[in-house]
Amino acid sequence: MGSSKSETLPPPPPPPPVVPPNVEPQKVAPAKPGRIPMARRGYGTRGQSIQLLTNHYKVSVSKTEGYFFHYSVAIKYEDGSPANEKGVGRRIIDKVYDTYKAELAGKQFAYNGEKSLFTTGGLPQNNFEFTIILEDVSSNRASGSIEDDSGGRKRLRKHIRSKTYKVAINYAAKVPMQAIADALRGRDSDHYQEAVRVLDVMLRQNAAKKGCLLVRQSFFHNDPKSFVMIGDGVVGCRGFHSSFRATQGGLSLNMDVSTTMIVKPGPVIDFLIENQKIDHPSRIDWIDWIKAKRMLKNLRVKASNTNLEYKISGLSDRICRQQTFTLKQRREGDSEPHEVEITVYDYYLHHRNIQLKYSGDLPCLNVGRPKRPTYIPIELCSLVSLQRYTKALSSSQRASLVENSRQKPQERMNALKHALASSNYGDDPLLQSSGVSISGDFTRIQGRVLPPPKLRVGNGQEFVPGNGKWNFNNRTLVDPAKVACWIIVNFSARCDLQRLSRDLMGCGERKGMTFTPPFKIFEEEPHARRMPPSMRVAEMLKRLQKDLIGPAQLNLCVLSERKNSDIYGPWKRKAFAEWGMTTQCIAPLQHINDQYLTNLILKINAKLGGLNSMLTIERSLTMPLVSKAPTIIVGMDVSHGSPGQFDAPSIAAVVASRDWPLISRYRAEVRTQSSKLEMIDSLFKPVTDKLDDGTFVDLLRDFYKSSNQQKPEQIIIFRDGVSETQFNQVLNIELEQIMKACKFLDETWDPKFMVVVAQKNHHTKLFQANSPHNVPPGTVVDTGICHPRLNDFYMCAHAGMIGTSRPTHYHVLYDELGFSSDDLQELVHSLSYVYQRSTTAVSLVAPICYAHLAAGQMAQLVKADDVSERSSSGGAAAAPVVPEMPKIHDWVRNSMFFC
Structure with a gap:
C-alpha cells in the first residue's frame, strides 16, 4: 500500500462535485442513478426485554382516497414589486380568506407563511387574483418632523396607515393521500414526503392561529411560566416540537419539549443593563453604545406613550437632550405652519408633558428609516415578547440553559401530556377534513437492554462496568x-x-x-x-x-x-x-x-500514545466480523461557524482507527471547507502541486503503517450531523470519494464498505413504562417507532444521570459486510465504551465523539477575523476565500491530540 503504486497510475478522475453552500440538498441529483439507503434485513433479539413508552402518538388516517392540493402564492405591492416584509404573509392570507371566503367556497387551507398553500380537495378554480388592503394603526410621525395643531396644544395624531397588496394563488400540484398509506406499508412512494409536509404545515397553521412563535416545527407560547432566565438579557423559552413520522406501527405524531432563545421582554433599558453586565442603573453611562446598537437593531418595541409597536433601525447620533428634529407647528393667526428645530427631550417635556427621568443623557431609539428618522426616548420603550435571539451563547449562558432546562422523565411526560391536550388537534378543521385523528396516549413499545462489554485495564485486570460507568480506583492504565x-x-x-x-x-x-x-x-x-x-x-x-x-x-x-x-x-x-x-x-x-x-x-x-482501557474482545479477536479481517473504523463530522459568522469556514474532521485489531486508538485529519457546507469535500483530492491527496488517503496510509503493513479489507464509516434529506449525498458524494481514494492507492484493491449515520438532533424520547427513572444504559429499540422500510434503530448506550436521556438514532445506509442486526447493535454499543477521555459510556460511538472534538479544537486555529481579511475584495457577489488549515507538526498529527 506504499506510495509507489500511486506514482505509476494515471491521475484518477476528480471526485464528484460537492454541493455548494445554500443549495437545497434534495435538489442536488447525482450524475448517475446512484446509491440509495438500504432496506432493513432483520431485527435484533439479544438483550433483556424492557417495556418502554415513547413520545410518539398514534395517528389514524381515515381518508386514503382523494388529494391534497398544492397552490403557489405570490404576494406583491400595488406597483407589482414583490412584498418581502417579514411575517406579513400570514396576515395577508388571513385577510384574503376573510374578504373572499365565498369565492374560495369557504374551504379551509394551510399556509406555510411563504409561497405555498395547501387544501384538502381543490378550490373552485385553479387561478385566483385578489386585491386586499391591510390596515395598520400607527402614529403619523413618519419622520423627524411633527405637526402641531393650530392652538399650539400638541396632541398625538393617529391615522390608519394602509397598504394595498395583490395576491395570486395558482394551482401547482396535487398529492395523493394514498401516498401515506403506501409508505406505512413499506412501499416506496414519491409523494410521501410531500403528503407528510402538508400535515406538518397544518400543525403550524394551528399554532399560528394561537399567536405562537414558529421555529420550523416547534411552537412557543407567550407564557412567562415557560421562560428560563439564562443571563445577559437572554431568555430560554420552552415550547413544543410536533411532527408526523412514518413508523412500523403506522403514522405517529412525535411531540417533544423544545427550547429556543428569545430576547428578554420588558423595558429596553433593563435589557441593556443586564446584557452589558452593569450592576446598577446609576452606571448607565458605562454602556457600550456601539454594541448596544448591534444588539437592538431590528428588534420590535412598544412605546408606552402611544401603545404602538415599532422596529428599531438604530440609535440617534446624539443624546436625547441634544438630538434635534424639525417640528411643524401653526401659531394663532398663521395661515401656514412653520418649522422649528427642537430637541427630542424638550419636545416630550413641553409638547407631551412627559418628564424623562434618565433618558436625557442617553441616545434615542430610531424607529424610522435612515433618511427619515423617528426618535423615541429609551425609557418609553419596552421590548415585545417572543423575539428570537440568534447570536451565539456564551459558555456561562449555555451552562445556565442546560442547568435550568433539565426535566426528569416524569416531568417531561407530564409536560407533553398537557401540551397535547392544550393543542386541541382533535377540533382542528384542517386535520378533520384530512381524516386525521391523534391518540392521547404515549406509544407503548418493546425494547431490549444489552449487557455492557467487558473492559481490560492494566496488569491484565478485567471487569464489567456497572450502570454504564467505572473508575480507576486501585486500577492502572492498560498501556x-x-x-x-x-x-x-x-x-x-x-x-x-x-x-x-x-x-x-x-x-x-x-x-x-x-x-x-x-x-x-x-x-x-x-x-x-x-x-x-x-x-x-x-x-x-x-x-x-x-x-x-x-x-x-x-x-x-x-x-x-x-x-x-x-x-x-x-x-x-x-x-x-x-x-x-x-x-x-x-x-x-x-x-x-x-x-x-x-x-x-x-x-x-x-x-502521549498510551491507552487507558480497552475492550477485552479487542485482543482476543472475538469481535463479530471486525476481528475476521483488517477493519478500519471511521468517524466523520463537520463543524460550522457560530450564528452570525457567515463567512467563517466549516471544519471537516475525519478520524480513523489504527493498530488493528484494536478499535480504541484513533488518528484525525482535519480540513477547512466552504462556510455551511455539510458534505465533506476533502476526502479525496487528486495529486496537485500541493502534497495533499485528501484526508482519507492519509488515514489509509496510517492504518497500513500501524497495522503490520495490512490494507483494511473492511471500512466501517460512522457519519454525524446529516439529515434524512442528505442521506443520498452521503452515499453518492462522500462514499464515492472514499472508494476513489482506495483505488488511487491500489487499483486492484476492493474493500467492503459500511455506512452508518448517527443522529442526536431528533425528538424521540424513551421512558420506562414502570419506573420514573431514565432507561438503563444499553437500551436499544428497532421495532415499533423505527422506519417501516429502512434500516434504523435507537440506542441509549449511556446512563442518563440528569434530565431525560436522548437516544442516538442510527441509520444503516449501506452494508457490504453482512452485519446481522444483533452484531451491529453490539458493535455500536461497544464503541460507546472506548472513549478514552472518560470512565463512562458515551451517548455516541467514540469515533464520532473524536471527530467532533478534533473539529472543535482545530476551529480554534482558524479565527473569524482571519477569514474576513482573506475574503475576496472583488465585490459583494464574490465568495470568500476559504483559509487553509495550518499544517500541524507530524508529532502532534500522529497523536490523539484531540483528547
Whole structure:
C-alpha cells in the first residue's frame, strides 16, 4: 500500500462535485442513478426485554382516497414589486380568506407563511387574483418632523396607515393521500414526503392561529411560566416540537419539549443593563453604545406613550437632550405652519408633558428609516415578547440553559401530556377534513437492554462496568505512557503550581504512568497580562525558546479563565503548528480533588500514545466480523461557524482507527471547507502541486503503517450531523470519494464498505413504562417507532444521570459486510465504551465523539477575523476565500491530540 503504486497510475478522475453552500440538498441529483439507503434485513433479539413508552402518538388516517392540493402564492405591492416584509404573509392570507371566503367556497387551507398553500380537495378554480388592503394603526410621525395643531396644544395624531397588496394563488400540484398509506406499508412512494409536509404545515397553521412563535416545527407560547432566565438579557423559552413520522406501527405524531432563545421582554433599558453586565442603573453611562446598537437593531418595541409597536433601525447620533428634529407647528393667526428645530427631550417635556427621568443623557431609539428618522426616548420603550435571539451563547449562558432546562422523565411526560391536550388537534378543521385523528396516549413499545462489554485495564485486570460507568480506583492504565520531559506554562492563574505538579505526578504514578519532575515552570510576566492574547502567547514563547533546547514532550498550560480563555486558540496554534508539542490546557479550581487529577491523567496518557482501557474482545479477536479481517473504523463530522459568522469556514474532521485489531486508538485529519457546507469535500483530492491527496488517503496510509503493513479489507464509516434529506449525498458524494481514494492507492484493491449515520438532533424520547427513572444504559429499540422500510434503530448506550436521556438514532445506509442486526447493535454499543477521555459510556460511538472534538479544537486555529481579511475584495457577489488549515507538526498529527 506504499506510495509507489500511486506514482505509476494515471491521475484518477476528480471526485464528484460537492454541493455548494445554500443549495437545497434534495435538489442536488447525482450524475448517475446512484446509491440509495438500504432496506432493513432483520431485527435484533439479544438483550433483556424492557417495556418502554415513547413520545410518539398514534395517528389514524381515515381518508386514503382523494388529494391534497398544492397552490403557489405570490404576494406583491400595488406597483407589482414583490412584498418581502417579514411575517406579513400570514396576515395577508388571513385577510384574503376573510374578504373572499365565498369565492374560495369557504374551504379551509394551510399556509406555510411563504409561497405555498395547501387544501384538502381543490378550490373552485385553479387561478385566483385578489386585491386586499391591510390596515395598520400607527402614529403619523413618519419622520423627524411633527405637526402641531393650530392652538399650539400638541396632541398625538393617529391615522390608519394602509397598504394595498395583490395576491395570486395558482394551482401547482396535487398529492395523493394514498401516498401515506403506501409508505406505512413499506412501499416506496414519491409523494410521501410531500403528503407528510402538508400535515406538518397544518400543525403550524394551528399554532399560528394561537399567536405562537414558529421555529420550523416547534411552537412557543407567550407564557412567562415557560421562560428560563439564562443571563445577559437572554431568555430560554420552552415550547413544543410536533411532527408526523412514518413508523412500523403506522403514522405517529412525535411531540417533544423544545427550547429556543428569545430576547428578554420588558423595558429596553433593563435589557441593556443586564446584557452589558452593569450592576446598577446609576452606571448607565458605562454602556457600550456601539454594541448596544448591534444588539437592538431590528428588534420590535412598544412605546408606552402611544401603545404602538415599532422596529428599531438604530440609535440617534446624539443624546436625547441634544438630538434635534424639525417640528411643524401653526401659531394663532398663521395661515401656514412653520418649522422649528427642537430637541427630542424638550419636545416630550413641553409638547407631551412627559418628564424623562434618565433618558436625557442617553441616545434615542430610531424607529424610522435612515433618511427619515423617528426618535423615541429609551425609557418609553419596552421590548415585545417572543423575539428570537440568534447570536451565539456564551459558555456561562449555555451552562445556565442546560442547568435550568433539565426535566426528569416524569416531568417531561407530564409536560407533553398537557401540551397535547392544550393543542386541541382533535377540533382542528384542517386535520378533520384530512381524516386525521391523534391518540392521547404515549406509544407503548418493546425494547431490549444489552449487557455492557467487558473492559481490560492494566496488569491484565478485567471487569464489567456497572450502570454504564467505572473508575480507576486501585486500577492502572492498560498501556501507560512515560513522561520524560514536560513543562508547566502559567498564564496568570492563581494556584500552587508546585503542589499541582506533585499531585499530578503522584496520581499518574498510581495509575502506572512514569513521570519525571517538570523541567521548568514558566510564569507569565506581569507586564504581559494586559497585552492582546496573541502577543501574550508570543512573549511566553520567547521565554521557552530561550530556556528549551527542543520541544518538550508535554506542556501543561494553566489558564485563569475557564472554557472561554482568549489564550486557548493562539496557544494551541503555536504548539501544534510550530513547536510540535502535545499540550494540555487546564483552568484549575481552587481545590483540586483526585477525580479532577484522574480525568487529567486520562487525557494526557491518550495524547502521549498510551491507552487507558480497552475492550477485552479487542485482543482476543472475538469481535463479530471486525476481528475476521483488517477493519478500519471511521468517524466523520463537520463543524460550522457560530450564528452570525457567515463567512467563517466549516471544519471537516475525519478520524480513523489504527493498530488493528484494536478499535480504541484513533488518528484525525482535519480540513477547512466552504462556510455551511455539510458534505465533506476533502476526502479525496487528486495529486496537485500541493502534497495533499485528501484526508482519507492519509488515514489509509496510517492504518497500513500501524497495522503490520495490512490494507483494511473492511471500512466501517460512522457519519454525524446529516439529515434524512442528505442521506443520498452521503452515499453518492462522500462514499464515492472514499472508494476513489482506495483505488488511487491500489487499483486492484476492493474493500467492503459500511455506512452508518448517527443522529442526536431528533425528538424521540424513551421512558420506562414502570419506573420514573431514565432507561438503563444499553437500551436499544428497532421495532415499533423505527422506519417501516429502512434500516434504523435507537440506542441509549449511556446512563442518563440528569434530565431525560436522548437516544442516538442510527441509520444503516449501506452494508457490504453482512452485519446481522444483533452484531451491529453490539458493535455500536461497544464503541460507546472506548472513549478514552472518560470512565463512562458515551451517548455516541467514540469515533464520532473524536471527530467532533478534533473539529472543535482545530476551529480554534482558524479565527473569524482571519477569514474576513482573506475574503475576496472583488465585490459583494464574490465568495470568500476559504483559509487553509495550518499544517500541524507530524508529532502532534500522529497523536490523539484531540483528547
